[in-house]
Amino acid sequence: MKPVRTRFAPSPTGLLHVGGVRTALFAWLIARQAGGSFLLRLEDTDKNREVSGSGDHIQESLRWLGINWDEGISIGGKYGPYMQSERLAIYKEWGQKLVDAGRAYADPYTAEEVDAFRQEAKAAKQPFLYRNHRPENPPAWDGSQPLRFRSDPKSYTWQDAVMGELSTGPEAIDDFILIKSDGYPTYNFCHIIDDFLMECTHVTRSQEFLASVPKFLNLYEALDITPPTLVTLPFVMGPDGKKKLSKRDGAKDVLDYAREGYLPEALVNFMATLGWNDGTEQEVFSTDDLVAKFSLDRVQKSGAKFDEQRLLWLNGAHIRALPLQDLYARTDTFWPESAGGYEEDFRKQVLSIVQERLKYFAELPSLTSFFFEEPTTEAVQTLLYDESNKQLRKLSPEQKQTLLQAAYKELEQSDFSFTDLEQRLNNLLVTLETKPGILFSLIRIAVSGAPFSPALFDTLHVLGKDTSLERMQRALTL
RNA sequence: GGCCUCAUCUUCUAACGGUUAGGAAAUCGGGUUCUCAUCCCGGCAAUCGGGGUUCGAUUCCCCGUGAGGUCACCA
Numbered sequence: 001m002k003p004v005r006t007r008f009a010p011s012p013t014g015l016l017h018v019g020g021v022r023t024a025l026f027a028w029l030i031a032r033q034a035g036g037s038f039l040l041r042l043e044d045t046d047k048n049r050e051v052s053g054s055g056d057h058i059q060e061s062l063r064w065l066g067i068n069w070d071e072g073i074s075i076g077g078k079y080g081p082y083m084q085s086e087r088l089a090i091y092k093e094w095g096q097k098l099v100d101a102g103r104a105y106a107d108p109y110t111a112e113e114v115d116a117f118r119q120e121a122k123a124a125k126q127p128f129l130y131r132n133h134r135p136e137n138p139p140a141w142d143g144s145q146p147l148r149f150r151s152d153p154k155s156y157t158w159q160d161a162v163m164g165e166l167s168t169g170p171e172a173i174d175d176f177i178l179i180k181s182d183g184y185p186t187y188n189f190c191h192i193i194d195d196f197l198m199e200c201t202h203v204t205r206s207q208e209f210l211a212s213v214p215k216f217l218n219l220y221e222a223l224d225i226t227p228p229t230l231v232t233l234p235f236v237m238g239p240d241g242k243k244k245l246s247k248r249d250g251a252k253d254v255l256d257y258a259r260e261g262y263l264p265e266a267l268v269n270f271m272a273t274l275g276w277n278d279g280t281e282q283e284v285f286s287t288d289d290l291v292a293k294f295s296l297d298r299v300q301k302s303g304a305k306f307d308e309q310r311l312l313w314l315n316g317a318h319i320r321a322l323p324l325q326d327l328y329a330r331t332d333t334f335w336p337e338s339a340g341g342y343e344e345d346f347r348k349q350v351l352s353i354v355q356e357r358l359k360y361f362a363e364l365p366s367l368t369s370f371f372f373e374e375p376t377t378e379a380v381q382t383l384l385y386d387e388s389n390k391q392l393r394k395l396s397p398e399q400k401q402t403l404l405q406a407a408y409k410e411l412e413q414s415d416f417s418f419t420d421l422e423q424r425l426n427n428l429l430v431t432l433e434t435k436p437g438i439l440f441s442l443i444r445i446a447v448s449g450a451p452f453s454p455a456l457f458d459t460l461h462v463l464g465k466d467t468s469l470e471r472m473q474r475a476l477t478l
Numbered sequence: 479g480g481c482c483u484c485a486u487c488u489u490c491u492a493a494c495g496g497u498u499a500g501g502a503a504a505u506c507g508g509g510u511u512c513u514c515a516u517c518c519c520g521g522c523a524a525u526c527g528g529g530g531u532u533c534g535a536u537u538c539c540c541c542g543u544g545a546g547g548u549c550a551c552c553a
């Protein structure tokens with residue numbers, strides 16, 4: 001058995017979104033599970049569509065997700081170069097081999113002429129087949145004309161690792177361009193050559209290539225190459241649930257998720273379970289889990305809608321599962337500006353009490369800012385005295401002041417340890433004959449000025465005695 | 479139009495022909511000493527239609543229907 005080698009071969013034409021990255025992830029999972037290699041090759045054969053910087057962007061996205069490659073661009077390897085634009089001589093040589101074998105020929109038509117054929121077919125409501133116009137005496141190929149494959153139309157039945165048995169008739173096979181007139185190969189040609197030369201055992205790609213597979217099979221035959229295992233993944237659908245995810249549908253750059261404070265392992269978990277499950281009721285998977293449990297025969301055949309809400313939930317689940325130290329290391333760039341002057345130890349305490357309500361790190365400032373800066377008097381006043389709180393609106397301003405005053409007096413004597421706070425405030429409930437919904441709300445609002453915040457005893461404890469009392473004092477003057 | 483693919487709750491999905499069709503997200507109730515969240519309990523909610531095959535079809539076959547892909551000197 002040959003060692004498993006899978007690859008991701010994007011073209012540098014823009015940002016990488018979840019749909020594209022999932023293809024990479026599945027290929028990566030196949031390789032990692034089998035203890036094989038994962039390659040990153042750049043298919044930069046279309047100079048017109050190329051977007052500068054996107055090669056780097058793709059690599060950065062993969063690195064962030066932890067989809068590491070063993071060979072490929074930036075790191076090299078024994079099958080390089082891994083940038084197709086640097087392999088033109090190889091494609092030319094293979095093209096010539098096909099010419100010599102009578103399986104390729106120079107296309108004598110201009111683009112306009114071919115287009116006229118196409119329009120003709122379209123008007124007749126027929127599929128366009130170039131081979132119906134195949135020239136009888138094509139000129140010698142000098143590299144200035146496109147090189148076309150001389151196909152051998154026939155029926156095919158083949159196995160796809162995800163889709164199962166597939167078949168088509170000869171009408172699916174046509175003469176397609178191998179090398180363009182600018183000397184660059186087409187995807188249809190060079191991916192086959194490269195996968196062969198790089199000894200890839202699996203070709204993982206999304207559904208839009210399904211209709212091209214018979215053509216590939218025909219070419220493999222002409223080249224006398226045994227095709228690798230074909231792995232066709234269903235689409236990731238956009239928000240409308242009908243069309244595949246695309247930038248136009250608002251598909252986000254993968255790195256946007258990094259910027260918003262999603263955990264890469266959560267996104268990996270999300271993408272993997274978009275079209276795959278392990279057959280159990282497990283929903284949350286670590287990346288190691290996925291590597292261990294992934295299997296192609298449990299990959300879905302139909303497209304799955306990208307559900308951002310589920311991603312959000314999954315991210316929260318991963319955040320909650322993270323040890324505090326790890327979590328802290330990830331939040332580095334997300335703290336509110338006012339947290340700058342505070343010790344790591346204090347920030348960690350804050351983090352530990354907001355951990356369970358954090359869905360993504362961009363929420364960190366709104367969740368924690370009152371630990372680092374004084375809440376505005378407007379915020380405190382509004383929360384304390386407007387009518388929105390159904391517990392507090394039963395009380396007069398005077399009653400509220402009285403309760404707060406009593407709480408202040410009690411807390412003055414506390415050492416602000418969690419247990420002491422708990423004990424004193426619980427006793428105070430009895431003494432004042434009031435309910436937690438009232439007393440605790442008042443204190444919580446006075447010290448946080450926030451519509452919601454962590455549990456009261458935690459908040460007071462982390463905030464500390466001085467700050468807490470100061471803020472209560474201030475609330476008493478409003 | 480030709481060819482190809484797909485089809486279970488709103489969404490992601492489970493169910494080697496035999497289940498009251500399960501789980502999770504969302505949502506709606508209730509509980510956990512305040513809010514928000516977590517956690518726990520509960521509710522709502524699906525096999526696209528029609529024919530077969532079978533003692534029995536979500537599952538197998540056929541025909542519809544719907545959705546998507548493809549038919550580039552793009553990948």
